[in-house]
Amino acid sequence: MIEPTPLNSEGDQLKNLVEHVPELIYEYITTPESAGYFTYVSEACRDIYDAEPSELINDADIVWKSIHPEDLHDFTTKFIEAIDQVKVFVWQGRLISRKDFKLKWVKLTAQPVKVDKGTVKWYGVVHDITSFKTIESELQFAKEKAEREAKAKEEFLATMSHDIRTPIGGILGMTDLMMADATDEQKEYLQLLKHAANNLNSLVNNILDFSKLNSGEMIINPARMSLSTMLDSLYQLHHFKADENRNKLIFELDESLPEDLYTDEMIITQILNNLLNNANKFTKDGEVILKLETLSRQESNLKLRISVIDSGIGIGEEDLQTIFEKFKQVGAGINHQGGTGLGLSITKQLVDLMGSKLNVSSTLGEGSCFSFELNLQVLTESKLKQLKTAKKSA
Ligand code: ADP
Numbered sequence: 001m002i003e004p005t006p007l008n009s010e011g012d013q014l015k016n017l018v019e020h021v022p023e024l025i026y027e028y029i030t031t032p033e034s035a036g037y038f039t040y041v042s043e044a045c046r047d048i049y050d051a052e053p054s055e056l057i058n059d060a061d062i063v064w065k066s067i068h069p070e071d072l073h074d075f076t077t078k079f080i081e082a083i084d085q086v087k088v089f090v091w092q093g094r095l096i097s098r099k100d101f102k103l104k105w106v107k108l109t110a111q112p113v114k115v116d117k118g119t120v121k122w123y124g125v126v127h128d129i130t131s132f133k134t135i136e137s138e139l140q141f142a143k144e145k146a147e148r149e150a151k152a153k154e155e156f157l158a159t160m161s162h163d164i165r166t167p168i169g170g171i172l173g174m175t176d177l178m179m180a181d182a183t184d185e186q187k188e189y190l191q192l193l194k195h196a197a198n199n200l201n202s203l204v205n206n207i208l209d210f211s212k213l214n215s216g217e218m219i220i221n222p223a224r225m226s227l228s229t230m231l232d233s234l235y236q237l238h239h240f241k242a243d244e245n246r247n248k249l250i251f252e253l254d255e256s257l258p259e260d261l262y263t264d265e266m267i268i269t270q271i272l273n274n275l276l277n278n279a280n281k282f283t284k285d286g287e288v289i290l291k292l293e294t295l296s297r298q299e300s301n302l303k304l305r306i307s308v309i310d311s312g313i314g315i316g317e318e319d320l321q322t323i324f325e326k327f328k329q330v331g332a333g334i335n336h337q338g339g340t341g342l343g344l345s346i347t348k349q350l351v352d353l354m355g356s357k358l359n360v361s362s363t364l365g366e367g368s369c370f371s372f373e374l375n376l377q378v379l380t381e382s383k384l385k386q387l388k389t390a391k392k393s394a
Contacts, residue, residue, distance in 0.1 A: 018042050021042070021044070030083055037060050039057070078090070086112045091107070092105070103130075109127075157207055157211040161207050161211070168197055172198070175194045179194075209350075227259055228259060231251060241281075245284045247288050257294065258378040261376050261377065261379060263377065267350050278308075282313050282368070289310070293307075300382075301377065305372075305373045313364070315368055323344055355374075355375065
């Protein structure tokens, strides 16, 4: 049997230190003949193993017996592995108190030092990590609860938005029908009704997009898109809105723009609808321009800059910093024109989704310019063939 390392008088300071640290410090010996025994155990063993140091020195089995049965296999495997390879032993697991059968989490670390022919001294520390583990499991529980609640909220929003859109569609349809035979005065009221229903519709659409973006459900679905058809329907929708505020709606398009692109039409339309809506909303007796510029074109790769420019009320320099935050309405635009402050936050996220960045420049009283650049695929004959083959083999 190897004697414990004696602590001489110069070692008193060290002894004091070892006896007073809250972690259990020990020296353990393993030999080819025995699974091991303690030669030194610090005072902290009373707190960790509910045993006196002398008890552990006389009977190392106390340690083995205190390990939670479900964690014993893991402990044994790691212990044998550390002995076989003479490598640092690290284990984390549960102990059951000898006194009151309460659970305790500990982390055990031991450094091996070879003595002779298979005899190894282990210098180790046992750290009570119960409070860390409690906090960790509380945090995990809180995280899972928050995730469940966020998911339930998203689902609720999505269902509600969907269910509200259906009756709004009915109101809009009926208003159009009634408009046909209405007197001028009735038409004025119906126009107001339609305007309110349209606002409600875009509010609900925003909430739906917002919840989809937040839950990561919004993904890019590229397909063939006819640029002229997409621009045509944008014009049809927004020239009415432009007329209401006596704005001139201008589409400035490069001559060289291709007709067919391979992209997500719905997302591009949503981005442009939001930007054109805002431009018309915050401009009166002015101009709203949608500009499409080709920045470069190499075979089927097209780089396009898309800008929505208006000559409206503009946005102050300070407000430009926060304009893309959700629920943010700023400056002169606040509450005068309705809205939720969600539109630009959604637009920015949609532009991000398309792999680009939404830029804004604006001067109060002069107008604003929102722009972004897109790398798009032009649908040339050869590109079309390539896609068809890819789809077939998918
Ligand atoms: P909202 O639904 O309130 O319009 P947005 O997120 O689309 O929300 O816009 C946030 C705010 O940014 C608006 O309330 C307005 O103050 C300002 N804003 C957005 N676009 C323009 C614009 N083209 N001209 C002036 N102000 C704008």
